[in-house]
Amino acid sequence: MAEQQVPVLELRGITKRFPGVLANDHIDFDLQRGEVHALLGENGAGKSTLMNVVYGLYHPDEGEIAINGKPVKMSSPREAIDHGIGMVHQHFMLIPVMTVAENVVLASEPRKGGVFLDYDAAISRVRDLAATFKFAIQPDARVENITVGQQQRVEILKALYRGADILILDEPTAVLTPQEADELFGILKTLQREGMSIIFISHKLREVLEIADRVTVLRRGKKIETVSSEGATREGLARLMVGREVLLRVQKTAGEPEQPLLVVEDLTVVDERGLPAVRDVSLTVRSGEIVGIAGVDGNGQSELIDALTGLRRVTSGKVVVGGRDVTMRSAHDHYDAGLGHIPEDRHLRGLVLDFTLAENLALHDFEKQPFARLGWLRPGRMIAWARRLLQEFDVRGGGPRTRAAALSGGNQQKVVVAREVARDPRALIAAQPTRGLDVGAIEFVHRRLVEERDDGRAVLLISLELDEILSLSDRILVIYEGQIVAEYGPDVTEEELGIAMTGGQVEQAAAS
Amino acid sequence: MSVASVAERATVRFDVAKAAGIVAIALGALAFWVTLPPLTVRTQAVPITLGLAGIASGLWSWRHGHVRLGWTGVMIAFLGIIVGLFAMQAAVGNLEVVITWSALTAATLRFATPLIFAAIGGLFSERSGVVNIGLEGMMLMGAFFGIYGADVTDSWWLGILIGMGAGAALAFVHAVFSIHLRADQIVSGTAINFLALGLTGYLFIDLYGTEGTGEVPAVPDVHLDFLGRIPPEGLGNFLERAFGQLNLMIWLALLTVVLAYIVIFRTTLGLRIRSVGEHPRAADTVGISVYGVRYLAVTTSGALAALGGVYLSIGFVHSFTENMTAGRGFIALAALIFGKWRPFGVLGAALLFGFASAVAPRLENVESWATYGTLFQTLPYLLTLIAVAGLIGRSIPPAAIGRPYEKQ
């Protein structure tokens, strides 16, 4: 436990503004030597921003940073690294086409003759470093060929190689299975023993209680409180995070599934490299049920979704929507057959940000009546339709003629959901529907999905958040390396899911 | 099945089928080559057999996973038969007018040199993530300021330096607009081309009026007479005529390719350039100056592209005319893509395009084809179009290319 000594890192009154948003509002924070300190808050609370300020990626508008009691100015990551701070970002800062060794030594490379890269030295140094901290890693493997868990370890190695004694991890378990998360915690404990001080950013209450010594809660850019993890409860932390009572599970009655509206038979899909990403997948979703697919990122979910929605060619197998075989048809035909698709990335796919809300809401049907006739658009109809939907779904921030980019993330997602649901689809595919949203928006989306289920639609939910899957699904399938390897009812435990998500072989989990 | 074993399987499949595809291309080229001097085979069976073997090999490659490579092999083998048979119809005399391998080799190198310089320049820029459509303009700057500089200082090597400087200056403008002001890089590059065209034209008319540049010191040729003495005599003659009288800048170009390879793949600077081009934010987080590296790379690309122009004006044609680069900057860009952003790949592509440019005027010398003379001028551009459309349609550039980088 930390005594009252000089904190190894201290933040006083840090304030950071972005256009239209106060991301950090006079935040005070301190990190004691050798502790694991969690930074907790919902999506958009300002946690990543604060740490980016510490790492020199952002310049604070106000406030001070002190390392071991001495005030410092962090004007670039280089300086942060010099002060012993290492950061493992949520979205890895690794170069996929380069090897592990190249990524680790980048910008502090061992040299031969002044200008030449001493690659052999790089390899051996990385190997030695990994051995010291008991990682298993292949220094000359290309980053794009190793698993996500291993990539994360490369990120940690990067920090260690540069002599970090403060390590910041931003949502590190977002991409890991429960087993890999446990391994990570083991590594963190080892590091802590070696004297490292660790800041752990998360929005997951369970983990925070498991790994942290102290927890600081942020909400809407302000620091709410710092508590010791001893004696803290999930409910208590949730209340601090959100400011009110939070339902940790969605209220729903048991569903009554009827006829199958989405049937997939022996689906095989090949990816860009010619390797099968989805292998002989069969599943059925009936009207009135929510089927959730759980899995670690990169096990074929994206390819599966693309194939089911007509955005990718099917190598073999069948996809039937509402009784119509749409296997070889275009995305357009899928929508006409009664499919709805809430895509996993609303900026990349779900919305055309430069279109107005009215234009976005008509994206699937713009060439049909009433929006157009014989190739001629009728903007008046589009606007009327949009006005109705925006009101029904309580979308704030603009009207039918507002550009989609002007809305906040939560409202944008509401527009996407509104569009898909209002078309009255038979089957609805929701891919990561709550990514990057705050709790209020998440609640809205979850409630809406349950409503659609109750109205008799078939809902297929694909998500990386186990909480979401467990909370919403009537049946849970697990995908691993392109195959459905398990099926469970809604009362399965996270541990069981985690094992299935890694192929059901415990030895593999321990060895990797 | 782990990721590693799947990757292994793919590798095994990869090698054999890929080799078959390459063999197909080689057989197709061979089918054509045997009908030309010096072999001038006249039995139809020979090219047909070679070509059919090539088609078979290509088909095999196609069936075993290499669709694009296999299909290209089949196409080239098929074309090889057709062109070979066609060539057999031509009188041997005509063929000999067109195909003198030694002269062709030398001409290929001459036409390829400006492309090599510009493409290697483009390589540096694009490897750091900045698209450089302005290679044409930078080349033109080099062409004009090279000859102007040589004229004013009465020295060819000062002319080279001045030309390089002019190209670098223009590239710097492109860099400022693309990097700091985050302009669309293609639009900025196009603007650079207009600027260069206007500026060089303006200055040329202003300074030289209608008489042209007159006598200007030229970059010397390198005489390698010893090549002619290498036995056997046929080989010696060939080597001497092909390589014995080449301009200094041609050798410089080849050296540049080697240097580029070493810098990009063997030095720490090259590692950093590549990292900035693949994932600038990752490079930023480890403390590399993304802007700094990009400025360096883009300015260098301007200097190198200018060298291509300098060669044109004081190494090859020995004069300057408005817009004398005639689209070569863009062909260089195609060579860069064709060569997959690797120095030796780029060299190969540039040689190919240079070959097309070398053959075109020779085809005009054939009497029966004289009227079509102008049409032959389209050859290099047509080949570039096919290259861009065909084999390498989807080659993978550096991941972050074309996107301006925003620091917070």
Next chain:
Amino acid sequence: MSEQQATPPPELPEEPAPSMAARFALYQRAGGIITPVLTALLAFIIGGLVVLVTTGKNPLSTYRAIFDGTGLNWFFPWVRGQERMLAAEDLQQTLLVTTTLILVGIAVAFAFRCGLFNIGGQGQYIAGMIVGSQVGVWMPDLAHVPHMILAAGAGALAGAIWGGIAGILKATVGAHEVISTIMLNWIALWIGSYLVGFEGPLQDPAQVFVPVTEEVSQGAKLNVFWGEALAQGLHIGFFVAIAALIVFWLVLNRTTLGYEVRAVGFNAEAARYGGISVGRNYFLAMAISGAFAGLAGSVDILGWLFRVDLTSVQISSQIAFMGIAVALLGRNTPLGIFFSALLFGALLNGTSTRNLDPAVFQPELAGNLTLIIQGLVVLFVGADLLILYLWRARTKLRRKTAQAVTQS
């Protein structure tokens, strides 16, 4: 429900780079009319500096001399009598060029809206010229109106095909349209040179010593509505251009095709997700774009060139490149294109040998000066930040003055 949240950029994975169309949309909102005016002004100022530095002449008097030739003073009601007549003639010439520039500007703008950069206007223009002139030559007994429409339409179709090639290449193999259209430019240039050259297939049999095509039949020529036909007054092609602007707006904003094109231009991935065929739209956008450029070519032939010769193919076609500056300065909107076409038309006419007094400024130099100004315009337009910065500086200045006023 919480609304405003802290969403600084790296919360979601890297956003897709804004497409060209998206960046220009940003422009339109951020700048309104002021920024294009500012951009043009800045370009002219720098152009003037070039004049000052290189020739020592007063840039203002140079610009004045250029302005005198444009005929724009016809719009000033105080200009009367002889001066007014001269101005009218000059204005007719200016509007003649403006007609062409509007059409090539629309071509570039339409492609930009789909996220594509059509630099191939030159090739498409050549195609339109040649096909338009041939259809104009054939069927000399066809009635006037149908003949005009047929010839102009054929030219547009030829341009559409030439542009469509690049579109297909982009849609199927992902070939970058910048390279493919530039290659197609040169290919068209040389094919065109072959066709109209000495003893080429389209050679006018009545003029054996001059490489030129036959004159189009009287029935196909466009009527002149202002000025003397013999002195080359303004023909109805001007109205064709205005109509084209309206068609441009209607297609983009009121048809389903336009919706698709815009969606693909702003975010191709989202469009694909929405069920829109991206490849089909790439093809259509390039084809329609090419049609406008081809129309420009045939309108010029039927309106005042009446014959195609080597100069038209190789030199006059370069006007198509100005379409890029016209479209960019005009922010890809119909009204903007009209005014920037007028601006550049005036510039071209005012600097032509006919109008510019060589004592004040050499016309050949002036041609290159126009190129420089064009390049500067394109350069500045490509830099969002510069414009935004100027805009914000202006608003900040306004606010400061307002504050100062309220404080005092």
